[in-house]
Amino acid sequence: MDSPFRLTLPVLFGYVPLGMAFGVLFTAQLDYGWWVAPLMGIVIFAGAAQILAVGLLATHADLLAVFTAMLVLNSRHLFYGLSLLNQFAGAGWRKLYLIFGLTDETYSLLTSRPRGSDFKAEQSVDLRITFYNQCYWVVGCALGAGLGSTIEFDSTGIEFALVALFIVLMIEQYKALQQQLPLWIGASSAGIAVAALPAANQLIGAIILATGVLLINYRFTYQHHSEAKGRGHG
Amino acid sequence: MDEATYLAAFIAVSAAATFLTRAIPFAFLSRHSHHPFVLHLGRYLPATVMALLVVIFLLQSAKWQAPLFGVDALLPSLLVVALHLWRRNALLSIIAGTVSYMLIQQL
Numbered sequence: 369m370d371s372p373f374r375l376t377l378p379v380l381f382g383y384v385p386l387g388m389a390f391g392v393l394f395t396a397q398l399d400y401g402w403w404v405a406p407l408m409g410i411v412i413f414a415g416a417a418q419i420l421a422v423g424l425l426a427t428h429a430d431l432l433a434v435f436t437a438m439l440v441l442n443s444r445h446l447f448y449g450l451s452l453l454n455q456f457a458g459a460g461w462r463k464l465y466l467i468f469g470l471t472d473e474t475y476s477l478l479t480s481r482p483r484g485s486d487f488k489a490e491q492s493v494d495l496r497i498t499f500y501n502q503c504y505w506v507v508g509c510a511l512g513a514g515l516g517s518t519i520e521f522d523s524t525g526i527e528f529a530l531v532a533l534f535i536v537l538m539i540e541q542y543k544a545l546q547q548q549l550p551l552w553i554g555a556s557s558a559g560i561a562v563a564a565l566p567a568a569n570q571l572i573g574a575i576i577l578a579t580g581v582l583l584i585n586y587r588f589t590y591q592h593h594s595e596a597k598g599r600g601h602g
Numbered sequence: 603m604d605e606a607t608y609l610a611a612f613i614a615v616s617a618a619a620t621f622l623t624r625a626i627p628f629a630f631l632s633r634h635s636h637h638p639f640v641l642h643l644g645r646y647l648p649a650t651v652m653a654l655l656v657v658i659f660l661l662q663s664a665k666w667q668a669p670l671f672g673v674d675a676l677l678p679s680l681l682v683v684a685l686h687l688w689r690r691n692a693l694l695s696i697i698a699g700t701v702s703y704m705l706i707q708q709l
Contacts, residue, residue: 382692382696417619417620434612434616439623444647445620445623448648449627450627450644456628467621467624468621468624470624524708525706528675531660531663534655536695537652540692541649545649551649554654554655559657571658574654574658578654582642582650585642
């Protein structure tokens with residue numbers, strides 16, 4: 369079986385450059401010390417949220433708006449926990465760190481690796497995977513911020529890494545689901561929100577709209593199931 | 603609020619919000635983990651949210667006026683899609699897309 373370190377290698381190659389992109393963006397757009405970038409990697413540990421944070425810091429956004437924006441941007445994590453409820457059960461102090469470190473990439477590794485029956489042993493493997501991932505991320509943030517402040521480098525457009533990351537994750541989600549409908553629901557909700565709402569409310573508006581459509585979609589599917597069941601028993 | 607206090611509060615708020623989104627299912631949904639609507643959302647919402655983020659951020663990254671009509675962001679996006687369908691190497695797709703976008707923006 370692969371060691372935890374080997375399992376995390378793809379994340380090493382993803383997190384260091386992405387963390388560096390964040391670090392470079394951070395020092396290019398803000399006047400804070402370079403060490404603030406790795407500090408954010410230590411206490412926040414979220415790629416998209418930290419890149420969004422640069423823009424919010426630059427405009428000195430209201431803290432309530434920051435809180436809302438972070439909740440909305442990270443709302444997909446609400447649903448990651450659902451598939452790990454049983455795996456993390458009884459992990460004690462470890463559980464807090466496992467939950468804290470549940471990024472997209474950690475989630476993918478933890479849910480796709482084969483598991484034995486020894487819960488405690490599996491949880492310590494989970495813990496090491498999470499910790500290695502965070503180390504890569506913090507190192508990336510520090511490198512980017514450190515180099516960004518010493519090397520002349522035109523970083524215009526580097527924030528596109530976030531769009532590219534979302535496109536990649538969308539393709540991965542599609543490959544896992546093999547269904548187009550969720551993508552169309554998300555894309556059209558976003559289109560409607562952008563057309564109808566001011567920039568600050570577009571993300572939250574689109575998420576609420578999309579969740580509403582998924583609820584309707586669920587009612588239809590569930591109703592059909594229970595009707596089919598009812599007929600079956602009748 | 604002075605600059606250092608704002609920064610500290612900002613980081614604390616961001617950390618709290620991020621941890622909250624990761625912790626809520628464990629705090630509240632342990633007993634409802636098998637409810638069909640929870641399973642439905644758990645299954646379909648991630649893909650929905652990804653598509654939604656792509657559209658919103660793409661619309662913001664492009665110049666939609668003449669003479670570009672969004673090509674400055676659409677071209678790098680198509681590169682990411684094509685590369686990822688071809689090689690399925692997340693790092694390669696992300697770097698190629700970002701570098702091409704940067705080149706176009708800096709021309």
